[in-house]
Amino acid sequence: MDYIYEHEMKVRDYECDMQGVVNNANYLHYFEVARHEFLETKQVNFHWLHERGIDLMVARVDIRYKYSLKGGDRFVIKLLIRREGIRLIVHHDLYTLSDERLCTQCTTEIIALKHGRLTNGAIFDTLFAEELNKNAL
Amino acid sequence: MDYIYEHEMKVRDYECDMQGVVNNANYLHYFEVARHEFLETKQVNFHWLHERGIDLMVARVDIRYKYSLKGGDRFVIKLLIRREGIRLIVHHDLYTLSDERLCTQCTTEIIALKHGRLTNGAIFDTLFAEELNKNAL
Amino acid sequence: MDYIYEHEMKVRDYECDMQGVVNNANYLHYFEVARHEFLETKQVNFHWLHERGIDLMVARVDIRYKYSLKGGDRFVIKLLIRREGIRLIVHHDLYTLSDERLCTQCTTEIIALKHGRLTNGAIFDTLFAEELNKNAL
Amino acid sequence: MDYIYEHEMKVRDYECDMQGVVNNANYLHYFEVARHEFLETKQVNFHWLHERGIDLMVARVDIRYKYSLKGGDRFVIKLLIRREGIRLIVHHDLYTLSDERLCTQCTTEIIALKHGRLTNGAIFDTLFAEELNKNAL
Numbered sequence: 428m429d430y431i432y433e434h435e436m437k438v439r440d441y442e443c444d445m446q447g448v449v450n451n452a453n454y455l456h457y458f459e460v461a462r463h464e465f466l467e468t469k470q471v472n473f474h475w476l477h478e479r480g481i482d483l484m485v486a487r488v489d490i491r492y493k494y495s496l497k498g499g500d501r502f503v504i505k506l507l508i509r510r511e512g513i514r515l516i517v518h519h520d521l522y523t524l525s526d527e528r529l530c531t532q533c534t535t536e537i538i539a540l541k542h543g544r545l546t547n548g549a550i551f552d553t554l555f556a557e558e559l560n561k562n563a564l
Numbered sequence: 565m566d567y568i569y570e571h572e573m574k575v576r577d578y579e580c581d582m583q584g585v586v587n588n589a590n591y592l593h594y595f596e597v598a599r600h601e602f603l604e605t606k607q608v609n610f611h612w613l614h615e616r617g618i619d620l621m622v623a624r625v626d627i628r629y630k631y632s633l634k635g636g637d638r639f640v641i642k643l644l645i646r647r648e649g650i651r652l653i654v655h656h657d658l659y660t661l662s663d664e665r666l667c668t669q670c671t672t673e674i675i676a677l678k679h680g681r682l683t684n685g686a687i688f689d690t691l692f693a694e695e696l697n698k699n700a701l
Numbered sequence: 702m703d704y705i706y707e708h709e710m711k712v713r714d715y716e717c718d719m720q721g722v723v724n725n726a727n728y729l730h731y732f733e734v735a736r737h738e739f740l741e742t743k744q745v746n747f748h749w750l751h752e753r754g755i756d757l758m759v760a761r762v763d764i765r766y767k768y769s770l771k772g773g774d775r776f777v778i779k780l781l782i783r784r785e786g787i788r789l790i791v792h793h794d795l796y797t798l799s800d801e802r803l804c805t806q807c808t809t810e811i812i813a814l815k816h817g818r819l820t821n822g823a824i825f826d827t828l829f830a831e832e833l834n835k836n837a838l
Numbered sequence: 839m840d841y842i843y844e845h846e847m848k849v850r851d852y853e854c855d856m857q858g859v860v861n862n863a864n865y866l867h868y869f870e871v872a873r874h875e876f877l878e879t880k881q882v883n884f885h886w887l888h889e890r891g892i893d894l895m896v897a898r899v900d901i902r903y904k905y906s907l908k909g910g911d912r913f914v915i916k917l918l919i920r921r922e923g924i925r926l927i928v929h930h931d932l933y934t935l936s937d938e939r940l941c942t943q944c945t946t947e948i949i950a951l952k953h954g955r956l957t958n959g960a961i962f963d964t965l966f967a968e969e970l971n972k973n974a975l
Contacts, residue, residue, distance in 0.1 A: 439871050440884050444714065445721045445772060446614060447885065451622040452592035452715065459589070460850050467910070473851050474858065474909045477583060485588040489626045498719060498885045499878070576734050577747050581851065582858045582909060584748065589852065597713050604773070610714050611721065611772045635748045635856060636741070720888060725896040726866035733863070751857060759862040763900045 430505040434461040448495035461504040490533040513548040567642040571598040585632035598641040627670040650685040704779040708735040722769035735778040764807040787822040841916040845872040859906035872915040901944040924959040
């Protein structure tokens with residue numbers, strides 16, 4: 428499978444804890460940023476959807492930490508997606524830019540609510556038709 | 565299995581995002597707080613260990629979000645632990661206090677580094693002998 | 702002047718940076734928590750006001766850092782308030798609990814918006830009549 | 839006076855609270871990022887200094903919030919600096935990129951510690967000679 432989107436970032440010093448490495452929770456922030464940036468390539472954003480009663484919610488996260496990012500490190504997050512019933516499965520691989528080391532792997536299950544009620548996820552096909560079809564081949 | 569430790573907290577408004585619910589990353593912060601509070605019952609803390617060259621690191625997190633916390637919600641995190649090779653497995657159940665609703669379930673794998681090198685995890689037996697033995701029976 | 706409210710907290714390890722002390726931005730979080738807890742003693746909260754079109758916004762913060770909090774430190778935030786035109790001035794003194802050392806002093810100016818428009822701040826008199834009158838004497 | 843450094847950023851959705859705007863504490867994070875990026879143009883960074891026993895600490899922050907940033911907003915932070923005794927005074931102006939609106943103004947006082955002891959701030963002259971001289975003219 429080919430990555431469908433890549434987003435580059437840089438560690439901010441305040442994201443590191445007293446061990447000098449990025450605190451484990453902040454990786455979820457990074458992955459959210461990458462997903463929201465990908466969403467913006469579809470000419471919609473998180474806030475625009477929320478105002479129309481649609482909330483994309485994280486239902487599950489499975490993240491493996493292999494190598495710790497430090498203050499100032501540059502990295503890239505690469506995304507894969509697929510549908511699985513009502514869910515959109517988003518896989519995130521995070522690599523350092525300097526030596527392309529795989530630091531973290533994360534699989535997230537996303538569900539879509541409409542006015543607070545769970546939907547069948549058809550919106551994912553609407554939003555991400557191109558990427559979901561390509562990967563289905 | 566019985567829970568070995570419980571820690572009560574309250575959602576802070578800044579932890580909520582524009583959807584009005586706690587952002588998914590902040591649950592990892594909550595679980596870290598509960599683990600560190602548990603650690604303090606052993607008369608050691610994260611910082612004390614770090615200064616002695618011992619770093620407890622999160623190697624994997626698997627978290628399921630079932631029900632969203634909102635601003636001001638009071639909740640309790642209940643912990644279970646077990647050894648699995650070099651890893652300490654910590655399971656966290658998060659319940660609202662008002663109606664005892666199970667909001668989030670999280671399993672975390674912890675490893676111990678000494679001066680930056682992976683250890684066999686013997687320190688977990690030293691620190692948590694009482695709880696690991698009780699649960700082994 | 703007498704403090705009108707006190708709120709105790711404890712530093713969470715993830716709030717500390719690689720210098721081993723609480724990152725400067727997190728103090729603003731602490732002060733927000735103290736203000737929102739004080740607000741709740743009036744049987745309203747930030748979210749309840751927001752849903753009624755009323756947003757209390759921070760217009761200015763002036764904070765002096767005298768002594769750094771470290772991981773696990775317990776502290777208390779003590780509040781003073783007064784009206785100044787359309788603004789509510791909230792002063793926060795933060796002391797460690799162990800040795801009552803004054804760590805941080807912060808003065809915040811709060812304004813009230815109704816449906817996005819600046820108000821004359823009359824709501825502050827409604828909410829905090831007791832404390833504003835007492836201090837006026 | 840001319841700005842000595844500019845750093846562009848974009849609001850991340852998790853930095854917004856339930857009011858849909860960036861939480862007031864996060865601006866201090868933004869300003870720290872801008873200062874640390876500026877520092878890196880001098881071929882040193884926060885971590886490198888810390889490992890050599892030098893800690894640059896924020897002693898005071900005075901920040902005025904004029905216009906709120908929202909999710910996805912792009913903005914630029916522009917810096918001015920000057921010496922004032924043992925302190926480095928850093929002024930930050932934050933503008934939206936789309937319409938160049940001045941959102942926030944912040945003045946920060948920075949002190950330098952060496953092995954935990956307050957210094958006379960000579961390191962600021964060493965690090966920022968070019969900018970401090972230019973502005974002194």
